[in-house]
Amino acid sequence: MSKRRYAAVAITRNGIGLALKLGAGLGETEVFCYAKYSGGVEARPGEITIFDGPVKELLPELFRNYEGVILFFSLGAAVRLIAPLLQDKRIDPAVIVTDERGEHVISMLSGHLGGANRLTLQIAGLLGSHPVITTASDVQGTFAVDLLGREYGWRADSFTRMKSVSAALVNGEPVAFVQESGEPGWLPPDAVLPEHVRLFASRDELRNSGFSFSAAIVVSDRLTDGEEPEEAALAECSVVYRPRSLVLGLGCNRGTSAEELEAVVLHTLAELRLSLYSVRNVATAGIKGDEAGLLALCAKYGWELVLYSPDQLNTIVLDNPSEVVFRATGAYGVCEPAALLSSGAQALLQSKQKNGNVTIAVARVVFAD
Incomplete structure (x- = not known):
């Protein structure tokens, strides 16, 4: 299997044309064309593959070997085909669906951790399509809790409370953001800090502030034993990121x-x-x-x-x-x-x-x- 990052799969004449156009513009992409409608397209190892079996049999291998899978067919068909392959959002590849006329590019799976949202915008730019992204934090123009500091190598201690803290952020609940160490430029350049998020330089500052919060994000290289009631309460509603500091x-x-x-x-x-x-x-x-x-x-x-x-x-x-x-x-x-x-x-x-x-x-x- 190719070392390329992305696989583009098309099963119609129009879809194959778009997939080939994408393959020419998006680096590290291998295009998979259904033989019946591939016309005079020639196979090239690592760049273009012609397949004649059911696409259902092709997808498991693509899921295992590529960071992103781009499907040029209907969203409904994509849902049915990939459903049996899903494991965990931390390991599933990004999945993007493009209609065969190239009018819409949809971020379908692994929008954040898998990078599907970013890839959707990139593909839409190359094909002149309309990107469709439904992730709440992207739509609101704020930051994603599960992607914090990813470019800096920050690591979450646990994903246990990631969902609840993310929900608090996108639903406008008061959120404390405590940063004791790590890079200060964590907020994406195109994002804004919501009014319901308040920044603190330390856990002591948060405790002394009297700020009433429903969730917290802590960026720190310091460990706590959790024995103090205030520390234990903070731990119960927070996501902790470890910066490389x-x-x-x-x-x-x-x-x-x-x-x-x-x-x-x-x-x-x-x-x-x-x-x-x-x-x-x-x-x-x-x-x-x-x-x-x-x-x-x-x-x-x-x-x-x-x-x-x-x-x-x-x-x-x-x-x-x-x-x-x-x-x-x-x-x-x-x-x-x-x-x-x-x-x-x-x-x-x-x-x-x-x-x-x-x-x-x-x-x-x-x-x-």
Whole structure:
């Protein structure tokens, strides 16, 4: 099966013409044409496929292998054909339906998480069609709770309350938006902040405000134990997003295992009450770029390993420079200056701590307004 992102499927002459036009204009699209009405269209591997069996037998494979499936036939037929294939909105592909005259492009499935709304607008622009999008947040011109910070890599702790918080937002109920860390530019450029949403810089500010809310969105790298009544009440009606806002400065002796490094990281974050999901990257000295344990740890969690030269590390003035570290690395410190350089912070959340073969420091990323 092709590595392309989108599959366009057409079963009529007019539909095939539109699908081919789309395939020429929308990159990474493979067009599937029904043989009976394909005329002189020639198959081209990875670009155009001619099929002669029932479209019902083709769709399961397309669902498994493509991010988006574009169907050039009636909405009713599309509903009947894809219904048995649906699993979960977090994994189902985007499905877009276009009538065979190309007058309307309908975002049918996975409008938000699957990107169908965005793809619908793109297809409508290419075909000169009218886009049809029914998702409430898009229609109202506000933001979607389940897509917050997606371009920045924000991760929701849980989807359990996503539906109820989304419902509160689109129905005009009072919603508290608490952002303690992460990128400030989370509101889409074409969206407006509804009047019933109030912004807070911390959970303490929300508690002290007296604001009565029915739902909340919290963007934070901080963990809470939920034992305090106010924290427990907030947790019961909120969605929590973890921004990628933490940098781990790590140093270690040669040959330190990934398991030992991981244990120190997990212990340190737990002590600081910080979320593992909010780690953006690891930073260290350039000579550690081939350290097997560090590479394995970063690979496990998908973290970038950022490396600094001794000259770069020495630009940071340290409270406790180490002659021992200087003789080994050419820098007077590794984990602290690496964390500060990578994060852009002026101070550390956690200064250097030594645990066995590992030293660790933690900093919070400074985001530009």
